[in-house]
Amino acid sequence: MKALSQKRRHPAAFAVLLLLGLLLTGGLYAAATTVNQAQASELPGDYTADQVDEGERLFVANCATCHGINAEGTSEGPSLVGVGAASVEFQVGTGRMPMQMQGPQAQAKPPQMNDEQTTQLSAYVASLGAGPGIPDEEYLDADAGDPARGGELFRINCAMCHNAAAAGGALTEGKYAPSLHGVDEVHIYTAMTTGPQNMPVFNDANIPPEDKQDIIAFLKTYEAQGSPGGFSLGFLGPVSEGLLIWTLGLALLIGSMVWLTSRSS
Amino acid sequence: MVDNGHGGRETGAVVTADTGSDGKFAIENPGLPPHAPRTADVDEKSAKRAERQVSVLFILSIIGTVVFFVGYFAIGRTAEEYADYFDQMAMLRVQNTLLGVGAALAMLGIGLGIVHWAKTLMPDHEVVEARKPLRTEKDREEAAGILNDVAEESQVKRRPFMVGSLALAALLAPLPFVAMFRDLDRAYGEDFSPERLRHTLWEEGTRLVRDPTGTPIRAADLTIGSAVHVIPENLREITSHGQRLSEKAKSVVLLMRLSPDDFEHTSPGREDWTYEGIIACSKVCTHVGCPIALYERHTHHLLCPCHQSTFDAAQEFKVVFGPAGRPLPQLPITVDDEGFLIARSDFTEPVGPTYWERHDG
Numbered sequence: 001m002k003a004l005s006q007k008r009r010h011p012a013a014f015a016v017l018l019l020l021g022l023l024l025t026g027g028l029y030a031a032a033t034t035v036n037q038a039q040a041s042e043l044p045g046d047y048t049a050d051q052v053d054e055g056e057r058l059f060v061a062n063c064a065t066c067h068g069i070n071a072e073g074t075s076e077g078p079s080l081v082g083v084g085a086a087s088v089e090f091q092v093g094t095g096r097m098p099m100q101m102q103g104p105q106a107q108a109k110p111p112q113m114n115d116e117q118t119t120q121l122s123a124y125v126a127s128l129g130a131g132p133g134i135p136d137e138e139y140l141d142a143d144a145g146d147p148a149r150g151g152e153l154f155r156i157n158c159a160m161c162h163n164a165a166a167a168g169g170a171l172t173e174g175k176y177a178p179s180l181h182g183v184d185e186v187h188i189y190t191a192m193t194t195g196p197q198n199m200p201v202f203n204d205a206n207i208p209p210e211d212k213q214d215i216i217a218f219l220k221t222y223e224a225q226g227s228p229g230g231f232s233l234g235f236l237g238p239v240s241e242g243l244l245i246w247t248l249g250l251a252l253l254i255g256s257m258v259w260l261t262s263r264s265s
Numbered sequence: 266m267v268d269n270g271h272g273g274r275e276t277g278a279v280v281t282a283d284t285g286s287d288g289k290f291a292i293e294n295p296g297l298p299p300h301a302p303r304t305a306d307v308d309e310k311s312a313k314r315a316e317r318q319v320s321v322l323f324i325l326s327i328i329g330t331v332v333f334f335v336g337y338f339a340i341g342r343t344a345e346e347y348a349d350y351f352d353q354m355a356m357l358r359v360q361n362t363l364l365g366v367g368a369a370l371a372m373l374g375i376g377l378g379i380v381h382w383a384k385t386l387m388p389d390h391e392v393v394e395a396r397k398p399l400r401t402e403k404d405r406e407e408a409a410g411i412l413n414d415v416a417e418e419s420q421v422k423r424r425p426f427m428v429g430s431l432a433l434a435a436l437l438a439p440l441p442f443v444a445m446f447r448d449l450d451r452a453y454g455e456d457f458s459p460e461r462l463r464h465t466l467w468e469e470g471t472r473l474v475r476d477p478t479g480t481p482i483r484a485a486d487l488t489i490g491s492a493v494h495v496i497p498e499n500l501r502e503i504t505s506h507g508q509r510l511s512e513k514a515k516s517v518v519l520l521m522r523l524s525p526d527d528f529e530h531t532s533p534g535r536e537d538w539t540y541e542g543i544i545a546c547s548k549v550c551t552h553v554g555c556p557i558a559l560y561e562r563h564t565h566h567l568l569c570p571c572h573q574s575t576f577d578a579a580q581e582f583k584v585v586f587g588p589a590g591r592p593l594p595q596l597p598i599t600v601d602d603e604g605f606l607i608a609r610s611d612f613t614e615p616v617g618p619t620y621w622e623r624h625d626g
Contacts (some may be wrong), residue, residue: 031339156476160558160570171561171577172568172586198561200492200521205483206475228354230361264303264384 047123055124058117062098071128076102083194084131085122090157090190092118094183104174105197132203133194139209142184145217153211154218157202165235166219171198181223297393305378305385315385322378329370336363367540378430379453445588447577463615465497467596472498473520473545474608481605482520484540493520495545515616519558520606521578523565528587530580538597543606545596546582549617550574552589567593 034192060069066077073079080087080195091097098104112120122134138144145198155164161177163169168179175198189212209213227231233240298557304311314431340360347353404602421428472481476496487493495518503509538544550557555563555571565578566585574587582593613625 095587160556168571171559172564172566172573175561177559195490195562198563200560200562201488201490203486203488203491205486206491206493225351225354226358228358229357230365244436262382264305 047119047126051120051123053129055120055127057120057140057166058113059124062112063121066099077228080128082123082129082131083125085126085134086132086190087194087196088122088125089118089134090187090194090196093120093190094187096196105176108178118237135186135189135193135212136209140189140216141214142185142217142220143211145210145213145215147214147217147221149220150211150214150216150218153207154215157207160213161199165232166222167235180219183219185220188212188216188219276548291431297391299490300391303385304390305408306389312386313617315381319378319382319386322335322374322381324374326329326371326374329367329372329374331367333367333371336360336367358562371469388539397483401608426531431551440511446483462515462617462620462622465611465616466512467501467518467608467611469608469610471608472601473518473598473608474498476517483598483604484543485604487520489522489542491522491525492558492560492562493516494548494558495520502540515549517556519567520545520598521560521565523578527565527579529577530583531591532581535581535595535597538609540599543598545606546576546578547596547612547616549591549593551584551588551591551593551618555619557593578609 053181059071060192063071063077063080066074066115067080068074068077071080088097088136090104093111095109095111098112099106100109103146111118123129126133155167161169161171162180163177166180168177177199191199192202192207192212193204202212204212233244305315306312330341336359340356340363347356385457416422471551473493473495474481474497479496479498479501481498482493482495496513497516497518500509500513500516503512514534520543522541522543531539541586548556548558550569551569552569552572552574555569557567557569557574557576559568559570560566560578561568567576567578569575569587569589572588574589575585575595576582576589577585581595584590584592594612594614596605599609601607
């Protein structure tokens with residue numbers, strides 16, 4: 001310690017301290033940011049420069065009003081830097097974007113862009129910054145997944161919002177989790193990786209691609225299987241079942257009472 | 266109106282409805298409407314038609330019974346022969362339908378047929394039965410007499426010991442139920458104490474693992490907006506299935522990553538309970554204990570599906586809506602040397618709804 005205090009006034013001390021400080025700050029910053037970028041490793045796929053250019057033209061014409069001319073976001077819409085091609089595939093591919101009107105959440109409708117245009121938009125958005133990419137075809141094959149295991153994963157991770165039968169359900173203030181019946185495999189997958197609207201993100205580190213495939217297999221199996229117990233009544237449980245028995249059941253009871261007590265002509 | 270100085274109200278003789286002597290207000294007894302014969306009574310063709318209708322209903326019942334057994338035996342047997350699961354399910358659906366429709370027809374056909382028979386073909390007498398006159402005093406005496414007879418004949422007054430033993434027996438008989446309900450909480454044979462509700466499987470250094478796969482969670486793997494359903498790693502060490510389930514029910518945790526800027530409030534002492542915006546809470550609602558996992562990542566709200574209690578993850582799970590009385594307990598977390606998320610300690614308060622022995626509201 002004595003040696004250190006003696007050399008404190010050495011002319012090189014200032015330079016050494018400055019260097020140490022810079023290294024420490026830089027190192028800490030790098031450590032902090034890698035935590036967030038760890039998942040942003042999916043690089044923009046094999047898009048051509050033409051696709052990116054065409055995508056930018058489409059973007060400026062259809063999306064820039066809300067998302068800003070450079071996709072930097074405005075008060076009307078979020079920034080698209082780093083949301084990845086998967087977000088475009090989900091939002092544009094299901095018709096949610098371009099949005100019909102501002103509301104609690106974007107609603108699915110017949111897609112406005114065709115597949116080619118969707119790919120071009122994906123290429124442009126992917127070129128803005130790294131984000132979740134389009135999933136590998138092999139993980140979208142429902143037949144190769146394990147529906148039973150997928151069912152277990154679905155019930156733990158998804159069923160609380162999307163309903164145990166994937167029929168969807170209400171959230172707060174007009175928001176809702178949509179029904180998953182008839183949703184394309186790629187859109188089920190990209191919804192998990194991007195977390196659209198208020199849905200949490202289930203990235204590939206949390207639910208690995210094989211598990212996502214199992215979940216898709218479960219949903220597709222469930223869809224094909226139909227309702228084993230007769231009329232599903234929207235799979236909404238006691239609400240729709242109770243309503244039916246109150247209206248139809250009571251009407252039948254009253255009808256039979258009227259018939260029993262009426263006099264034959 | 267004549268003002269007679271009594272607040273404007275007319276006074277005078279009370280007018281009562283007179284049923285009769287002068288016939289001014291009397292309502293004439295309309296008597297019974299003339300008996301109208303049914304078509305089946307006068308028209309033989311119509312009677313034949315009614316007979317056919319009744320028979321058709323009975324035959325429907327017979328068909329229903331046959332349909333039930335066709336579904337029960339024929340289809341039940343063939344369903345097992347289908348190798349494909351979907352075909353099996355489809356056949357079972359058909360079978361269920363046939364069983365239900367068949368049994369319903371079998372019962373309804375007979376019931377409807379008999380009612381129709383009674384209404385159209387059985388004799389159509391109209392009978393008038395006069396109401397018995399009321400004899401209040403006499404009825405009251407009769408009732409008192411019956412009660413007296415009961416007291417006399419059962420010898421309640423003369424044999425006090427017998428009556429006393431009955432009273433004691435009636436007091437003691439419900440005790441087995443009291444004991445049974447009281448011992449419901451000793452289902453696992455341990456000395457139960459409400460203290461057990463204060464503790465879960467979480468302790469210092471317990472790794473957070475995914476439900477149901479049991480894989481540990483690396484902090485770096487969670488992107489902002491992620492949500493993970495978590496169980497303690499030591500849960501799998503419990504071998505008894507029932508006990509594992511009840512421990513799981515207490516210790517389930519939801520893990521979320523928010524942007525560190527999103528946090529609106531951190532109480533003193535809780536500064537190191539989160540890690541880089543990663544925050545964990547108990548999934549058991551503080552209202553009546555439903556599992557909460559409906560997480561909206563932009564509003565940071567957690568919604569309970571049972572009674573719509575809403576908790577804000579950015580404000581230490583404060584109740585922002587609904588009937589819940591307390592915030593969700595937060596699990597203090599950090600990372601270990603390998604970068605996996607671990608608990609700093611157990612929950613610092615009991616999880617789930619309030620109970621009598623909790624003492625802190």
